[in-house]
Amino acid sequence: MMSSSGSAYAQLLLRNPNVMIDYVEPEDPAHLNIDVNDPTLDAQSKTTLQKTIDDYTKMKGARDRLMKSQLLERYSQFLAALRLPTTLRLRTKKCGEVNAFFDSTDSSVNLCYEYVLALEGKAPKTTTSDGFTPEGTLTGMIVSTMLHETGHALFSIYTVPILGKEEDAADEIAGFMMMQFGQDVALTTIKGAAWKWAADDWTNPVYYDVHSSSQARFYNFLCMAYGGNPTAFKPYADRYLPAARAPNCAYEYQLAKIAFDKTILPHIDPELMKKVESLKWLTAAEMDPKQAPSVPSPTVKREQ
Amino acid sequence: MRTLITAMIMVLCLGTAASAQTLPKNPMIDIEYVPPKNAAYTPYYQRLKDLQVLETLQEFLAPLKLPRKISVKVEECGTQRLVYKPGGTANICYEYLDSVYKFAPQSSSLAMGDDGNNITKDATIAGAFAGEMLNEVAHAVFDVLQIPVWGSADDAADNSAALIMLQFGDLAAWRTLTGTSWYLAQKSYSGYQDFTEVFAPTDAARFYNYMCVAYAGNSDIFSFLSKDIPDGRRNQCASDYLKLVRSFKQTIWPYIDQTLLKQSRAVNWAAKLTTVKN
Numbered sequence: 001m002m003s004s005s006g007s008a009y010a011q012l013l014l015r016n017p018n019v020m021i022d023y024v025e026p027e028d029p030a031h032l033n034i035d036v037n038d039p040t041l042d043a044q045s046k047t048t049l050q051k052t053i054d055d056y057t058k059m060k061g062a063r064d065r066l067m068k069s070q071l072l073e074r075y076s077q078f079l080a081a082l083r084l085p086t087t088l089r090l091r092t093k094k095c096g097e098v099n100a101f102f103d104s105t106d107s108s109v110n111l112c113y114e115y116v117l118a119l120e121g122k123a124p125k126t127t128t129s130d131g132f133t134p135e136g137t138l139t140g141m142i143v144s145t146m147l148h149e150t151g152h153a154l155f156s157i158y159t160v161p162i163l164g165k166e167e168d169a170a171d172e173i174a175g176f177m178m179m180q181f182g183q184d185v186a187l188t189t190i191k192g193a194a195w196k197w198a199a200d201d202w203t204n205p206v207y208y209d210v211h212s213s214s215q216a217r218f219y220n221f222l223c224m225a226y227g228g229n230p231t232a233f234k235p236y237a238d239r240y241l242p243a244a245r246a247p248n249c250a251y252e253y254q255l256a257k258i259a260f261d262k263t264i265l266p267h268i269d270p271e272l273m274k275k276v277e278s279l280k281w282l283t284a285a286e287m288d289p290k291q292a293p294s295v296p297s298p299t300v301k302r303e304q
Numbered sequence: 305m306r307t308l309i310t311a312m313i314m315v316l317c318l319g320t321a322a323s324a325q326t327l328p329k330n331p332m333i334d335i336e337y338v339p340p341k342n343a344a345y346t347p348y349y350q351r352l353k354d355l356q357v358l359e360t361l362q363e364f365l366a367p368l369k370l371p372r373k374i375s376v377k378v379e380e381c382g383t384q385r386l387v388y389k390p391g392g393t394a395n396i397c398y399e400y401l402d403s404v405y406k407f408a409p410q411s412s413s414l415a416m417g418d419d420g421n422n423i424t425k426d427a428t429i430a431g432a433f434a435g436e437m438l439n440e441v442a443h444a445v446f447d448v449l450q451i452p453v454w455g456s457a458d459d460a461a462d463n464s465a466a467l468i469m470l471q472f473g474d475l476a477a478w479r480t481l482t483g484t485s486w487y488l489a490q491k492s493y494s495g496y497q498d499f500t501e502v503f504a505p506t507d508a509a510r511f512y513n514y515m516c517v518a519y520a521g522n523s524d525i526f527s528f529l530s531k532d533i534p535d536g537r538r539n540q541c542a543s544d545y546l547k548l549v550r551s552f553k554q555t556i557w558p559y560i561d562q563t564l565l566k567q568s569r570a571v572n573w574a575a576k577l578t579t580v581k582n
Contacts, residue, residue, distance in 0.1 A: 155454070161551035163446075163463055164455015165513070166544070172454060207492075207508035208537045210544070212456075220456075248387050252457070259452035 014080035014275055016088075021072035024093035026059035026113065059094045062113040062120075066092050075146055077279060078181075081272035088153055090146075092116070100145045102152035109149040116142065122199045130236075132195055140192015144221075147174035147189070160263045167211045168220065173264070175224035176256040181277060183232050190225040190233070194218055194240075219245060227253025327567055329362035332370040338379035345380055345398035352378055352401075360576055361437055367564035374444045376437070385436075388443035388457070396433075396440050404432045407490035416482065421525065423482050430577045431483015435514075438465035438480075451555045462510055463548050464556065466517035474525050475574035481518045481526070485511055512537060520545030 029052045034041070036049050066072070072090045079088070088107050095112035102109055123138040151170035155162060162169045171193075178189040197218035205213035212220070219241065226237040227249035237246050335358035340349050352358070358376055374392045381397035388394075409425045416423045442461035446453050453460045469480040488511035515533050518526040520541040530538060 159550075159554075160454065161452060161554040162454045162547060163451070163460035163551050163555065164453065164457065165459050166455065166547070168456050168459065169454035208512040208534050210537060210540055212509065244387075251388075251390055254390070255446075255453050255457055258450055259454050262450075262452040263454070 014077045014272070014279065016076060016080045016082060016084065018084035018086065019076045019079050019082075019088050019090060021076055021090045022092075023063050023067050023072065024091060026056055026063065026094040028060075029053050029056050058117055059113040062116045063092060066111075066116065071142065071146075075143070078276060079150070081269045081276050082154075083267050083269055084157065086157060088157070100149055102149045102156065104156050107153060107157065109146065109153055111142070111146060111149070115145070119145070119196065122196065124195070130239075132191055136188050137192050137195045140189045141196045142192070143189050144174055144178065144193035144196065147177055150174075151177075154264060154267075158263065158267055165210060165212070171212075171217055171220055172224065172256050173260065175221050176228070176253070176260055179225065179228035179253075183229065186225060186229060187232060190221055191236075193221040194236070197221070223249040223252055224256065227251070327363045327366040327564065327571060329359065330365045330368060330370070332368075332373050333362045333365055334373055334375045335359065335362060336375065336377045336379075338377055340380035340398050342380055342398075345402065348398045348401050349378070357433075357437075361441070363571075364568070364573065365441065367561045367568055368445070369559045369561055370445075370448055372448055374441065374448055376441060376444075388440070388447070390447050392444050392448050394437075394440035394444040396437055400436055401433055403491065404429050404436075404487050407487050409486065416528070421478065423486060427479045427577060428483040428486050431479040431481070432487035433483075434480050434577060435465055435469070435484030435487075438468055445556070449556075449559055459510075459513060462513055463517060464552065466514050467521070467548060467552055470518070470521040472569060472571075472573045474522065476577060477518070477522055478525055479574060479577045481514060485514045485518065488514065516541040517545055517548065 029049065032049075032052075034045075034049055036046060036053065041049070072092065076090055082088075086107050088109070090109050092111045092113065095110065095114055098112065098114045098118045100109075100111045100115045119138060119141045122141065123134050124132050125134060127133045148170045151173035152166070154160065154173065155166065155169065175190065175193070178193070179186050197214045200214035202213070202215045205215065207213070211217070222233070222236055222241055223245055225233040226241060226246060230237070230250070237249070241249070337349060337353045337358065340346060358378065361376060372392065374394065376394045376396070378396045378398065378401075381395060381399055384397055384400045384403050386395045386397065408429050409423060411425070439458070439461045442464045443457060445451065445464075446457065446460065455463075466481065466484075469484075470477045488507045492508040492511055512533065515526075515529050516537060519529040519533060519538065533541065
């Protein structure tokens with residue numbers, strides 16, 4: 001997704017009538033009608049206003065880049081085959097926190113501009129020796145985030161049984177879906193997800209949290225990938241997966257497949273799915289983090 | 305080691321003296337006590353066999369309807385826990401039992417909670433071992449019944465085990481859940497004889513998972529855990545627990561014989577969890 005040839009996607013070949021998209025505009029401080037150069041403005045007010053303007057500029061920049069890439073339009077095509085009994089809202093917005101989350105009150109998947117900015121800060125500045133490109137890695141990080149939150153949405157909408165931890169389950173369904181659309185998509189998204197969790201600080205993990213540690217999530221995504229396509233991901237498995245984990249990845253992938261087949265597949269239109277699979281919905285071109293302003297990477301708050 | 309074992313051994317004391325009620329053994333559960341090569345584990349092997357621990361498990365699992373057989377083995381594994389391999393065999397390792405002994409409370413009885421409840425050395429050992437058996441059997445059940453498992457399979461097995469522990473009366477719940485939680489807490493942070501300050505990755509996360517299910521599943525006896533589970537997690541325990549109950553009903557429940565379950569609930573399983581002192 002998100003190649004520069006986005007215009008082709010404007011035609012929206014596939015569309016799910018129950019998926020709505022919205023790039024919510026951040027509030028423009030111009031509405032406040034205060035001039036930062038107003039000589040009567042005290043220093044503190046001026047600082048606050050300038051911070052608000054800077055903040056808005058960053059959020060608007062993130063929104064513009066997402067819109068230009070047609071993130072939501074193209075992601076919604078991927079969801080075209082889902083038989084949804086309710087409206088699923090895909091939303092980008094300013095949240096006031098670095099986050100992405102599913103909100104069950106209005107069945108919405110929310111990607112915060114603050115989170116996008118954080119991911120842009122996390123993306124590699126140049127292509128790494130492992131072949132992590134700035135553009136592909138950012139795309140993979142964003143799509144993996146969307147898939148994780150969509151996983152929560154599907155669990156909620158279809159009342160899917162979850163015997164383990166739901167946050168791990170959302171990672172699993174995201175990882176499993178990444179593997180269903182060909183090797184290019186798998187490589188881009190899995191590498192993005194792996195980079196996202198590898199770039200976190202692995203010291204002092206919080207074991208009581210509903211989320212697994214960043215380290216565990218890194219290994220979980222790699223394991224799902226290696227289990228689903230051992231050939232393509234062997235170099236990464238050889239380098240990063242512990243020997244004690246790697247042999248079990250095929251079984252872990254198989255467990256996810258059983259779970260997907262039993263709980264999600266009945267809600268998918270098979271004919272539409274064939275069309276979705278035929279789409280080249282994710283290319284290696286992607287978003288360019290270099291287009292983003294150089295801002296310090298904020299501490300990433302865990303997703304909901 | 306042998307002194308420790310003979311002084312206060314353990315686990316799932318079998319049936320006849322402890323409780324008159326019996327259930328038929330589940331004919332779809334095969335069991336095996338595999339003699340260890342390491343002589344240090346021989347006392348465990350002998351004691352488990354003498355106590356007919358696996359036969360008790362066969363009774364406990366009587367209500368479970370299985371389309372094909374599950375094999376439950378206690379054996380020397382070369383590690384404390386084996387990763388489950390598809391095929392329907394649940395392996396419980398002498399090494400795990402050895403570790404449970406090592407981390408058991410040093411005094412014979414400690415006060416825990418606000419209601420004068422105690423945690424005893426022998427009940428902790430029995431409870432933790434019962435928890436491990438339920439976890440390993442859950443893996444095999446998932447496999448044999450092709451249960452959809454979202455979330456880590458080991459967490460799913462732990463959650464299922466914890467939920468089952470809550471179903472057979474307060475005393476059985478207390479012994480199994482405090483036993484398991486105690487063990488995981490001590491293993492996570494050796495040196496602290498407490499539930500707090502756990503650090504080792506896998507066991508610490510498992511510890512909090514068990515505590516969360518216990519806290520939400522039986523607030524009468526586990527309300528004291530409120531101080532041990534950080535706010536960020538504790539606030540979600542109730543909704544996570546309810547989702548777990550719903551998920552269990554969607555997946556495992558259809559394979560449970562309700563008549564046998566009713567009989568099973570009448571059995572005093574807590575009494576079978578007492579320690580035999582030689």
